[in-house]
Amino acid sequence: MSDAATAPPPRLSRKRRTAAERLFRSVRPELEERFRALAGRDGKPAGLRWVEVQFSGEPTFVTAPDGRLDALLPVVVQFEPIPGGGVEEVNAARLPRSAVALFHHRPAPWWASWSAGMWGTGGRVLFNHTPETAAERVAAGH
Template sequence: MSPAELIAIGAPVISIAGFALWFRGRRSREERRAIQEFRTQRERLEAKFFDLAAASGKPRGLRWVNCDWGRDVTFARDARTSLLTAFVAVEIQFEAVEGGDMEDVDAVGTIRDASAVFHYQAGQWGTGGKALFNMNPQEALKRLTDQFEPIESQPAGGDNLS
């Protein structure tokens, strides 16, 4: 091969490889920044989650009483949209709505384990008040393995990132 042919073939390959490395580094920086922001905003995000979930009317016939937040957080990236997602361990307590269908059900007072869902979009963490019941954050990620890719890095602070 002539030097011109090597350059013609090599230049695009090197350019593509360089772009891939740049993109990977950019994505990693975004993940680190987002995780740090989650830590600093966590209390506000938890309060927002509770307000939205309590106002949703779900589960029907139950009123949200309390959320006891666990330390366990699992971060992942949505495979379709690339949005960063945080699954946070939470124990949720309900009470029956007076006059509702659940008023005579003994299990209403049972504390429910769940994973609260948060998303990072356009540089901001937010929540829709969605809870994945009967699963901790690791179980949520395992069950949703087709939808989410775990974030493999482990930053300081002890959050579980996979």
């Protein structure tokens, strides 16, 4: 048995999904800053420090199997080797890498019909993906 705190979010109606997408676009600058603050804290890729994250393009919205709405934004990440990290001599370590930043929507409670919910991020990035291939991965539940 699950309670409201652990239950998966319900699928959004078309009206609520449109409102959630509009909300994402309006708070995108704040979400990008939050992503920058969190990304790279997990130490991946090993031996590299995140220097810069450049966002580009429009979001791709995808519904995960559990009903959660995600937004995927293309990014280019610039790294620098960490001294003693073992990749100082690897030229490719300094090359910008294309990736996809992941954002999650949390719907408003059923009784808050005036709210579009809220967006957040854990700073997760999917390297070696385009928004299209990342959308397939999210939709498949990976």
